[in-house]
Amino acid sequence: MAPDLQEHPDGDPVAVPVLPVYGPDGTCLTDFGPDPAVAADGAPRTGEQRQVEAIAACPPGPELDAWLRGLDLRALSSTVLVEVIAAQDxxxxxxxxxxxxxxAELASRDEMSPEWSPLAGAPPIRPAWPGTSWRCGWGGRGSLR
Known part of the structure; x- marks a missing residue:
């Protein structure tokens, strides 16, 4: 199996997104291999198009975040930079x-309700929402519910 493919749980090979690596001058150092569009009687895509497709195919998460943080934006073409901005979004x-x-998890907890009734007994812990609002930068007014 090609190094850019992994085995899908049901046995079908699935392409793994490979993010491009760039040299200091902005040259793409990643070899994406043969263009599958050409094999399907399609017109060959440019290297830049393949880079954009690879970036667009990468799901959000730690891998994409780390890749974005490591880029030298000044070295990228405008076309690739537009896709990098979309990836950042x-x-x-x-x-x-x-x-x-x-x-939502925090707001669902009983002790976070400012309407806790003393008739219901003591809340499980001391009400923390005013301090929580301040700590999270929410201004300390209102409740989470």
Whole structure:
């Protein structure tokens, strides 16, 4: 099997996104191998097109984030830089979604409710939401619910 393929759980090979590596002058050092579009009677794509496709195919997460942090943006072509900006947006959206999931988990806890009734007994722990709001930079007003 080619080094850029991995075995999918159901036995089908799946292409693994390979992010391009650039030299100091902006030259792409990654060999993407033969162009599969040519094998399918398509017109050959340029190296720049293949780089853009590889960047677009990489899912958001730690690998893409680390790759973006290591780029010298001044060395990239404008076409590749546009795709790099789109990749940065994907990473930021992914991180924001994680943060919202964390906030939802925190907000779902009884001790975070400012409407906790003393008639219901003591909350499981001391109410922490005002301090939590300050710590998370939310201004300390309002509740998480």
């Amino acid at each position: 994907r990473v930021e959206s992914h991180q924001h979604a994680r943060k919202l999931a964390m906030i």
